[in-house]
Amino acid sequence: MKAMVYYGENDIRFEERPQPQLIDPSDAVIRMSKTTICGTDLGIWKGKNPEIQHKAIQKTGEFNGRILGHEGIGIVEEVGAAVKNFKRGDRVIISCVSRCGTCENCQKQLYAHCRNEGGWIMGYMIDGTHAEYVRTPFADTSLYLLPAGLNEEVAVFLSDVLPTAHEIGVQYGDVKPGDSIAIVGTGPIGMGCLLTAQFYSPATIIAIDMDDHRLKLAKELGATHTVNSSHEDAIQQVLDITEGRGVDCAIEAVGVEATWNICQHIVKEGGHIANVGVHGKSVNFELDKLWIKNLTITTGLVNANTTGMLLKTCCSGKLPLEKLASHHFKFAEFEKAYDVFKHAADENAMKVIITL
Secondary structure (H helix, E strand, O other): OEEEEEEEOOEEEEEEOOOOOOOOOOOEEEEEEEEEOOHHHHHHHOOOOOHHHHHHHHHHOOOOOEEOOOOEEEEEEEEOOOOOOOOOOOEEEEOOOEOOOOOHHHHOOOHHHOOOOOEOOEOOOEOOOOEOEEEEOOHHHHEEEOOOOOOHHHHHOOOOHHHHHHHHHHHOOOOOOOOEEEEEOOOHHHHHHHHHHHHHOOOEEEEEEOOHHHHHHHHHOOOOEEEEOOOOOHHHHHHHHOOOOOEEEEEEOOOOHHHHHHHHHHEEEEEEEEEOOOOOOOOOOOHHHHHHHOOEEEOOOOOOOOHHHHHHHHHOOOOOHHHHEEEEEEHHHHHHHHHHHHOHHHHOOOEEEEEO
16 A cells, blocks of 8 residues: 655655554554644654654664554444444544553543553554554544544544644633633644634634734634734734733644744733644743743643544534635645645645545
8 A cells, every 4th residue: 555654854755555454453444535634744754753763663673664644534444353333334533542441541531641552653653544544543442433414524623633722722721701812823723723712702812823824714713813923023912902911821833932932921810821732842931930920831632532522513514624624635646745734834725635
């Protein structure tokens, strides 16, 4: 089968790989139908995650590449003997988080840190979804049946983007009715935060980005204010909008120092900073100024414990996620899809969909 394979920093290849086989009785093998590229995949490509090679070498003595990807939908090709909830031919959504469901952390709904070699592993510690087939561990607790009436392009966002935005941005940020919130970075995760924050009726939603195209879409999707940080003082703009107070919740949705810096300067006393972005480098944390403000600062990797709820909401048609699918590619064009997403600002790309 063909797959996008990571070999090291700035080295990914579209090449032939063996079709995955069942390893454990709880596994399933899925024939992919649609997938997408995450900013985390780009981060791996750029060298943010050298532990992929290091851990593979520690475990087996060698590194033969890793198939990228942790999002997508597909059709069940084969299931292990222990799988009870799915069968060959079922159409499914693949969660980015694999969970055993029985370990100490899973019992706490801390599925991101499953202690039985689960958590975020696909496209990271094991081969992922940027291929014609993928092996999914813990199938009974890590797959979701795809409802017949749900737009497949919307369904793809339920793998990662929507639950990550909702749980790590909005829930961890404790967004409440009447709140003022700022979302710093309006890529797919930021847009997911924008949409799911509206479940909780905040009074003010400020979208901050350097891209006017994305800010225009943010306004269409419910932002009350937009700020272009490439030519405006984003910190001062937010303070002006909030009468000098700052926001109740600042959501960092990029993973770079510049966006973190905005967040730590616009949150008001008693507020929340919810960091969703994946940081590859340390940032300056002005604790000498923030200690006195009674802040709550959260970080996290999605647990996917709200995916079922979000699936029902998407089926109701109340989340216009299809607007995030800006570019479409055939499977043979996977390399082009990566290039377009890597240069998202130049290409006006929000989320790319690859169809097999």
